Amino acid sequence: MADNKTRAKKQDDVILGETGRPYHGFPTPEKLDRHGPARIIALCNQKGGVGKTTTTISLAAALASYGRKVLAVDFDPQGALTVGLGVQAHDVPTIYDLLLDTKRDPHEAIVPTATEGLDVIPANIDLSAAEVHLVNEVAREQILSLVLRKVAPEYDVILVDCQPSLGLLTINALTAAHGVLIPMECEFFALRGVALLIETIGKVRDRLNPSIQLDGLLATMYDPRTLHSREVLERIVEAFGDDVLETVIGRTVKFPDASVSGMPITEFAPQHPAAQAYLRLARELVSRGAVA
Structure with a gap:
């Protein structure tokens, strides 16, 4: 979208996006002629304040705007x-x-x-x-999966907004999910916990949910004006390569304004660069096959 293009830089006639890789526009997905079964995506990060809930709301609304x-x-x-x-x-x-x-x-x-x-x-x-009540249940890690299985045929995608921890609720979400999306704040301490989270996803894959995939890491709260943000984003790409999504979500006061209004940013301020970024994220996930 236009906001990314204005911040993209040209190098040897190749337009580079904010992650330093070639920029892709990602086509507008075609409307679906039928719905379901849903692909379940858990949005996880044990660190709080990284944009999980904002991403869940904004991505959900963006996918809905594309007919999902x-x-x-x-x-x-x-x-x-x-x-x-x-x-x-x-x-x-x-x-x-x-x-x-x-x-x-x-x-x-x-x-x-x-x-x-x-x-x-x-x-x-x-x-x-819930964790206290579930701890003595048989197959306690699979309770959420049992719930979502009943409604999955009616939806194209189910997004689960996890709490900032790696406790039993998050394990339930990972056990139910087909994919995991990890929002990451462009801040140094955000890097430290991601390796632990990816290790946890690996354990869930080995023991509970063999089909779970990492759908990507999403850089959030990016401020291109600060050297710190730019350096952290560069390190994220160096460490995780193609697992890092090309879409980058910038820092803006519009997100709390939209939350107060009870509206997704794609409807609260549809022309704002942040709204356009989430629309691009939706297109990118469809292009990657993470969403139908």
Whole structure:
């Protein structure tokens, strides 16, 4: 999109994107003639404040704008995804209720959002008690998978917004997922935890979910004006190569403004560079085959 092109640099007649690799525009995906079954993507990072929830909301809305039917699952007791999509989670069934009673119909907890094609399963602080309740359950790591399996045929993609930890809830999300998207803040300390997370994904692959894949690392909160941001992004690409997505999400005050309004940034400020970046991310994931 235009925002990336203006910041891209030309070298030997090749346009380089912000990651230092050749820039690709990624074509607008064609509309789907049918929906489902969904590919489940967990958005994980044990470090907080790296843009997981913002990415889940914005990516979900961007995919919905391209005709995909999307279900966003709030899997964080803070419930920020729920609030960010303008959904009230008081006195309604939540993901916590579905985890405690897997025989319950998940449709009871699915709430349509104001964004066409985007639904959400909300969460609230009750979810913080889930690990205590699940610890003695048989096959406790697979509870979320049992829940999502019932609704997966109706959606093209299910995005699970994980809490910032590597506890039982996150393991549930990784066990249920086909792919993992790791948002990474362009800040030095963000690099330190990613190796541990990738190691955890490897253990889940070996022991619980052989089909799980790393869909990519997404650089977030990038500020091209600072040397620190540029150096960290360069180190991320050096360390993880093609696993780093070409799309880079910049730092902007528009994200908290959109959250307060209960709208995705793609609708709150559709022409803003951050909104255009998330639309590009959606196109990139479709091009990579991570989303139908």
